[in-house]
Amino acid sequence: MRRPQPIYPNKRIYRDHVHEQGIVKDRLTMKRNVLFWGMVLFALMGLGVSAYLTYLSSTPPSSCPVDNFSIFSCDEVIWSSYSHFYGVSVAFLGLGWFAVAIGLLVLARQHERFLRGLVAWSLISAVGVAGFVYTEVFLLGTVCLLCTLAHISGPAILTLSIISVHSRPP
Numbered sequence: 494m495r496r497p498q499p500i501y502p503n504k505r506i507y508r509d510h511v512h513e514q515g516i517v518k519d520r521l522t523m524k525r526n527v528l529f530w531g532m533v534l535f536a537l538m539g540l541g542v543s544a545y546l547t548y549l550s551s552t553p554p555s556s557c558p559v560d561n562f563s564i565f566s567c568d569e570v571i572w573s574s575y576s577h578f579y580g581v582s583v584a585f586l587g588l589g590w591f592a593v594a595i596g597l598l599v600l601a602r603q604h605e606r607f608l609r610g611l612v613a614w615s616l617i618s619a620v621g622v623a624g625f626v627y628t629e630v631f632l633l634g635t636v637c638l639l640c641t642l643a644h645i646s647g648p649a650i651l652t653l654s655i656i657s658v659h660s661r662p663p
Contacts, residue, residue, distance in 0.1 A: 528657040532598055532611075532650050539646030540591040542639055546584035549639075550576060570637035575628045583625065587643050590618060594650060611654045618647030 550571050570576065576583055597614055600607040622644045629636050 524660055525657060528653050528660070529598070529602060532653045532657075533595070535646040535649045535653070536591055536595045536598060539643045539650075540588065540595065542643045542646070543584055543587035543591055546571065546637075546639055546643070547582060547588050550582045550584050564635055565638055566635045567637040567639050569635045570629055570633060570640060573633055575632065584640075586621075590614075590621075590647070591643075594618075608654060608658055612651065612658060615647060615651035615654055619651055622647050 546567075549567070571584070578586060594611065594614060597607055597611040601611055625640065626644060629640065
């Protein structure tokens, strides 16, 4: 059997023929789609968690389902003096960050130049996450598990967006 000729010889990217459907799928395009939908999944997860945390920050304490378990306490984090930045709930700031990230993802799907904007926007998230994790662990001595889900989502979007930028065809 003859080996297919590479599309981009230096990257060893080959076309796969799907005979049943009569379509040609490019592995690079499939990889980019997986990365895009991964970023959408993390952005939606972060948006949902941030929306819920915003709701919890406006309700009385002890309304969080993740109650006091040794070092895990969402209420302590949500109601701490560090939970607001210039009078705005950090959960609300997270909600806004994920909303903008979803907007950038939609734009990046249409025009690839917005993908670099998403990388820059995600770098802001990485700085924020580092500050929030430091505050939880070292200043408060407790961790909010719901916040941790949002903290994971931002750097995950950063990682996937960097991979996506580097997987563009030459």
